[in-house]
Amino acid sequence: MGKILTVLLIELLILIVSVFALKIESTVGFLLLLVSIVFAIYYGAKNEKIRYRLQDAFSSSRRFALILGIILIFIFPLFFMDSPYWVFVITIGVIYIILAIGLNMMLGSLDLVNLGFAAFFGIGAYTVGMITAKYGLHLPYLIVLLLAGIVAMIFGLLLCLPTMGMKGYYFSLTTIAFGLAVELTINNLEWTGGPGGIKNIPHISLFGLNLGDSYTVFGYDLPFQLNYFYFALVIMLLVMLVAWLIHNSRIGLSWNAIKEDDIAARAQGINIKVYRIYAFAIGSFIAGVAGAIFAPLMGYIAPTNFTYAHSITMVAMVILGGIDNIMGIALGAFLLSIAPEKFRAFSDYRMLIYALIIILMVIYRPQGLIPKKIRKYDFIGGAKDE
Amino acid sequence: MSENILRVENITIQFGGLKAVEDVSFEVKKGEIYGIIGPNGAGKTTILNAISGIYTPVTGKIYFKDKDITGVEPHILVEWGIARTFQNSRLFWDLSVLDNVLLGMHTRKKMGLFRAIFNRDYVNQEFRDSIKEAEELMTFFNPELVERKFHDAKSLPHADKRRLEICRALASNPDLILLDEPSAGMDPAETRVLMEELKKIQELRENITMIIIEHDMRLIGGVTDRVLVLDHGKKISEGTFAQVSSDPRVISAYLGGSLDA
Amino acid sequence: MLSTVSQQLLNVIMLGSLYSLVAIGFTLFFGVLDLINFAHGDVFMLGSFVALFLFMTVAFFSGVNFFTVLLLFLITGFIVVIAGLLIYKLTIKPLATSPPLMMLLVTVGVSIFIREGVMLFFPDGASPHPFPKIFPETTYTFLGMNIPAGYIFIIVISIFLVVAMSIFVNKTKLGMSIRATAQDREAALMMGVDIDKTIAVTFIIGSLLAGIGGILNGAYYSTIKYDMGFIAGIKGFSCSVVGGLGNVYGAIVGSFVIAFLETIGAAFLPFGAEYKDVFTFIIVIIFLVIRPSGLMGEKKFEKV
Numbered sequence A: 001m002g003k004i005l006t007v008l009l010i011e012l013l014i015l016i017v018s019v020f021a022l023k024i025e026s027t028v029g030f031l032l033l034l035v036s037i038v039f040a041i042y043y044g045a046k047n048e049k050i051r052y053r054l055q056d057a058f059s060s061s062r063r064f065a066l067i068l069g070i071i072l073i074f075i076f077p078l079f080f081m082d083s084p085y086w087v088f089v090i091t092i093g094v095i096y097i098i099l100a101i102g103l104n105m106m107l108g109s110l111d112l113v114n115l116g117f118a119a120f121f122g123i124g125a126y127t128v129g130m131i132t133a134k135y136g137l138h139l140p141y142l143i144v145l146l147l148a149g150i151v152a153m154i155f156g157l158l159l160c161l162p163t164m165g166m167k168g169y170y171f172s173l174t175t176i177a178f179g180l181a182v183e184l185t186i187n188n189l190e191w192t193g194g195p196g197g198i199k200n201i202p203h204i205s206l207f208g209l210n211l212g213d214s215y216t217v218f219g220y221d222l223p224f225q226l227n228y229f230y231f232a233l234v235i236m237l238l239v240m241l242v243a244w245l246i247h248n249s250r251i252g253l254s255w256n257a258i259k260e261d262d263i264a265a266r267a268q269g270i271n272i273k274v275y276r277i278y279a280f281a282i283g284s285f286i287a288g289v290a291g292a293i294f295a296p297l298m299g300y301i302a303p304t305n306f307t308y309a310h311s312i313t314m315v316a317m318v319i320l321g322g323i324d325n326i327m328g329i330a331l332g333a334f335l336l337s338i339a340p341e342k343f344r345a346f347s348d349y350r351m352l353i354y355a356l357i358i359i360l361m362v363i364y365r366p367q368g369l370i371p372k373k374i375r376k377y378d379f380i381g382g383a384k385d386e
Numbered sequence B: 001m002s003e004n005i006l007r008v009e010n011i012t013i014q015f016g017g018l019k020a021v022e023d024v025s026f027e028v029k030k031g032e033i034y035g036i037i038g039p040n041g042a043g044k045t046t047i048l049n050a051i052s053g054i055y056t057p058v059t060g061k062i063y064f065k066d067k068d069i070t071g072v073e074p075h076i077l078v079e080w081g082i083a084r085t086f087q088n089s090r091l092f093w094d095l096s097v098l099d100n101v102l103l104g105m106h107t108r109k110k111m112g113l114f115r116a117i118f119n120r121d122y123v124n125q126e127f128r129d130s131i132k133e134a135e136e137l138m139t140f141f142n143p144e145l146v147e148r149k150f151h152d153a154k155s156l157p158h159a160d161k162r163r164l165e166i167c168r169a170l171a172s173n174p175d176l177i178l179l180d181e182p183s184a185g186m187d188p189a190e191t192r193v194l195m196e197e198l199k200k201i202q203e204l205r206e207n208i209t210m211i212i213i214e215h216d217m218r219l220i221g222g223v224t225d226r227v228l229v230l231d232h233g234k235k236i237s238e239g240t241f242a243q244v245s246s247d248p249r250v251i252s253a254y255l256g257g258s259l260d261a
Numbered sequence C: 001m002l003s004t005v006s007q008q009l010l011n012v013i014m015l016g017s018l019y020s021l022v023a024i025g026f027t028l029f030f031g032v033l034d035l036i037n038f039a040h041g042d043v044f045m046l047g048s049f050v051a052l053f054l055f056m057t058v059a060f061f062s063g064v065n066f067f068t069v070l071l072l073f074l075i076t077g078f079i080v081v082i083a084g085l086l087i088y089k090l091t092i093k094p095l096a097t098s099p100p101l102m103m104l105l106v107t108v109g110v111s112i113f114i115r116e117g118v119m120l121f122f123p124d125g126a127s128p129h130p131f132p133k134i135f136p137e138t139t140y141t142f143l144g145m146n147i148p149a150g151y152i153f154i155i156v157i158s159i160f161l162v163v164a165m166s167i168f169v170n171k172t173k174l175g176m177s178i179r180a181t182a183q184d185r186e187a188a189l190m191m192g193v194d195i196d197k198t199i200a201v202t203f204i205i206g207s208l209l210a211g212i213g214g215i216l217n218g219a220y221y222s223t224i225k226y227d228m229g230f231i232a233g234i235k236g237f238s239c240s241v242v243g244g245l246g247n248v249y250g251a252i253v254g255s256f257v258i259a260f261l262e263t264i265g266a267a268f269l270p271f272g273a274e275y276k277d278v279f280t281f282i283i284v285i286i287f288l289v290i291r292p293s294g295l296m297g298e299k300k301f302e303k304v
């Protein structure tokens, strides 16, 4: 019981602090808060007793912690009803979490630094834009979403095949080239609207609901961005679930083996090609899906939404949060998508700060904020570890 | 079906201009423990790499269970029954001891994407079985491996790293296992224990065939049925250890080194 | 007809020279420490901005003459060398024992850092800047080609740098240690080569060539922009890959090959001009797929 209480208190605390952190107006106040959070975490992590109690509490009531966490995330945006802009920012954050988890399929699982990942995001978004706005086809949105994922996945496989034997720098170079080629092409093609992009992308309508409408619940007028937030959140949770399932299967295990030592992996009978195809297919599909949420939310997309800088941002998110750790990546992606909004005055410095984060993290904490863990197989039930 | 499990016919392996192995032939019988010895750079590892599919010979053929396996990719060969270890251990250092052994079972246990996502009962059952099997295998070698199953492979003591690699190779249930200097870096006491373990492998896995590359002549003399001697990429002798160690060509090849360690 | 062909040829030579100056750095870094420095293109860009800045200050006082231009080159060279050394000491050296992934990421970070730094801190850094005319503006006519004097300077300076680099690498002790390290690091270490110093020297040479290349690039195109290092870096890397990473002469050959294909592509393919860069990337990807060791590289067998 005490453990459940601990989990409850901690998660509530995190919720309150994050709401407060986003709401606080003064930069000084925000920085003070940030410093005290860092200090609290640092102190908590250093103190064996506290750390042990927290770990124990969370690992023995895992299901409760998870469900409570999800509930709190659903409540989270309700604190921002007065400013639809923040709801919008948080929604973008959720979209970036989806993207970062997709990128991790290559970067985290296989050490393939894809520096053109934003292209898949763009392809997904453009697929939706073309279908709904340019050609005005009235397909059910979920079909459009699926198509966006599939088109992105086809491009993912197109990139996968020629890069099959490439590692490290060669791979990264090729992905940069790929990303640029996609960007330049949609920028130059009249068919895709050129530099002007695609305008007037209709809102998502789902089961008779139009996400662009503002609904009234218990007398409250909810901003339409909230609909998008919840929709993105559901997709995010699904993506996280799938990522977790794959990580904790022999596919995830084989990925990590290939990443550690591809020759040794082949000597265990692992067919590297198959696993690279998995990584590309799943990763690019997820990015396409993210694009399919992004396009109707924005209503307007252009090549400038999907550049090299965006790819770098996604890499920074994964590195900051923790390579190959789903919670870590989610944290990293969320922090980096919120931070520039918080530091309005610094928003010009956004990329500079991202670059610094990559550099400092790689040198001082390459495992990220939340490092990946050794698989303990405590999910399988039965044969418990002693 | 002949009694030979492996037949190597006149293989030559070349790196750029260098012929690392030249026109070497030999046969290994089913259930045999076959040694390969020779001075440094003689081409022993290269032959192993050719058998396990990592290098393809420029000429010559390799037959496994009477099937031509020349140029077949390594991961397929594992499925067909050839497993191996590496001269410089190639464990998955940042994965746990247990994961290393689980990966050794890959060919028997791999699962597709659909199952991984939609059939978790299957996945869980599969992991339960594999973990049990892995633990049994590790216990056979060293119960300490089981105790440390959730530690990084890199945290193991040296001798256990070598053992773990053999475990991982055995986990695929191979018919032929290739061991490249299993005793490398071990002290004499550890080497003795390893010798016993190698002999016991045949009790554990009946009919398993082993090819062992070794520099430790006591080990070679103690466990192998027959030995192939290489020098400068060429086969210079073959026979029981007693036969080859009295072969004048072998003695002259080892001149400076010594055969009776 | 002759004149267009020869004019195109001139373009190839100009582009090839500029690409070489960047590509050599890539190939050197790769040789001594298996590193692809994604920030290298930005050092190139930095060179042009440092020169512009110096020009705006120094030349303001003394006007443009041979002496100021020479000084411009020297000081710019000095500053980019310092920048290169800082990149090495602060970000790459601390990762000496880390997995290669980390080194790759750090250079990506440094690249963005330099680029954004110039954009934010150079006056009006986000806009393109006209580059000063540092070379005489006479034009010579030769075989029907119009050759501006600046082009001749650019070619001569490039050749001078490449030859000087080549002599340094082949004839001096430090240069030998670069070659030894590139060939076999362990062996070099055993022969008493100071690896750290060798790498530092490599960074000095690479950054110097790139930085001066940046100035020449500014003089050639007469505008510079903070993000030009990105394409320059990719081009330089591509050239060194096509030539065979690790081989200095390969980098030069690769540069001219790419320059040639690019010029032809832009001239003769439909939409060639707009898709010039895409075309280059496709060539490089084809190379990476069918001949990853490049034109002049040796095929490597991974030791098992």
Ligand SMILES: Nc1ncnc2c1ncn2[C@@H]1O[C@H](COP(=O)(O)OP(=O)(O)OP(=O)(O)O)[C@@H](O)[C@H]1O
Residues within 6 Å of the ligand: B015, B018, B020, B038, B039, B040, B041, B042, B043, B044, B045, B046, B047, B087, C301, C302, C303, C304
């Ligand atoms: N990947 C490779 N590329 C180039 N040369 C190689 C490669 N692998 C091996 N060689 C060369 O082939 C020859 C045989 O090497 P091999 O590793 O097979 O010898 P070995 O008998 O296993 O020696 P040791 O007892 O030292 O392990 C050596 O000259 C070696 O340098």
Ligand SMILES: [Mg+2]
Residues within 6 Å of the ligand: B044, B045, B046, B087
């Ligand atoms: Mg060997």
